[in-house]
Amino acid sequence: MRTKIPVGVALVLALLPAAALAQKAVFVVRHAEKAAEASDRDVPLSDEGEARARRLESLLRDAGVTSICSTDTVRTRATAEPLAHDLKATVRIYSDVAALVGEMRREPEAVVLVIGHSNTVPALIAALGVRQKIEIGDKEYDNLFLVVPRPSGEPVFLRMKY
Numbered sequence: 001m002r003t004k005i006p007v008g009v010a011l012v013l014a015l016l017p018a019a020a021l022a023q024k025a026v027f028v029v030r031h032a033e034k035a036a037e038a039s040d041r042d043v044p045l046s047d048e049g050e051a052r053a054r055r056l057e058s059l060l061r062d063a064g065v066t067s068i069c070s071t072d073t074v075r076t077r078a079t080a081e082p083l084a085h086d087l088k089a090t091v092r093i094y095s096d097v098a099a100l101v102g103e104m105r106r107e108p109e110a111v112v113l114v115i116g117h118s119n120t121v122p123a124l125i126a127a128l129g130v131r132q133k134i135e136i137g138d139k140e141y142d143n144l145f146l147v148v149p150r151p152s153g154e155p156v157f158l159r160m161k162y
Contacts (some may be wrong), residue, residue, distance in 0.1 A: 023110040028145040030076040057082035070115040101127045
């Protein structure tokens, strides 16, 4: 069974004029649950993390995602993989948040999914213009953030769980 994008999210995307924006929308998540407590680049997802990555794919497959960006770790790429496979999209690897935001601003019709880490997700959201302070706990993997730029002022910002 397909999970549709939440009605509130769809309304936010539909009501904002895309032409005046840097990009239509940016979904941001931390990688799903990892198999070990270590922070090494090669730590894979746990079984629970793989299930969460599939839930993310189910939730966003009809959300109009046009671009997927991930840091270059096994767990972030594995979180991106189900949706990338479903959309037949290539996952773009990034290492610099400011450079990524600059690239996204040059894609006016893009709906982007960005996968990062507990310490990079707040920086990315801030770089997108959100003033609210974001903290992500060590065991917190279920946040789904949505940032929708506006022609002026702070972007629309939603923090959801999945």
